[in-house]
Amino acid sequence: MGFSDWLFMIRQDLLGLLPTYGLIIVVTLALAFFITQYLINRIYSKRTESAPLPTRLALFSLAGAVSFGIMLMAMQPILNVTLIAGARSLAGLLAQCLAGVIAGCVFAYLGNKFKAKT
Template sequence: MAKTMKKFLRHTFFVFILAWAAGFILASIFHTTAVLTELTKIDVSIGFSDWLFMIRQDLLGLLPTYGVIIAVTLALAFFITQYLIDRIYSRRTESAPFPTRLALFSLAGAVSFGIMLMAMQPILNVTLIAGARSLAGLLAQCLAGLIAGCVFAYLGNKFKAKT
């Protein structure tokens, strides 16, 4: 039993890291793209190699701050979602079906990114992620959270199927 629990926790951590990485990488790329797109609107010429360089720099530069904030946000969102799933399905003989888990974790990822970004404004008195200042940018960030939730549900389901 302890061996199974250790394996489960190790796998859950691995799945979480992959989901976080997907969410962070996409959020960072969406942020950079939004900022560079706004610059091109005011006739700033940015070459393809510059785009790639700035995406790389933002990935590295945002990792210690935005990356950590995203990790905490997703950990809370996924924990709460799993708790709710366990509560809802505790009296049933079957566990939550994959489409339900996929929908709930995806929604949790998207909503948690939205809450995270909206909470930064009053706390820091600045929109930390410039790429989220427009509605399109905010929705792109939420899409990154949604995809992180999809990754978490999908990879978590693959583990459940094996045990």
């Protein structure tokens, strides 16, 4: 496969998946991060300090991974097909969950940075 074919297929995947799978990812992560932030606020509401960054990183990373796992597993019984070809194997499923971990880390880091500025 040539480099131009590779780029063409990546472009087609992005154009085809972004409107649907991208929206599902956004909704899933938003829900997971909202619930996680709510739990953090409840846990730290009685304390004078806010949650430290390592705690936020761990919790939001876990929330991201779990939300991706639940989302991918929920697609199978609902639609009776694994829509995301990359998630058909265990390695692919774990790679998708790793994307959730990365999203959680970015969210926690940016959220902590935003709090520091205000």
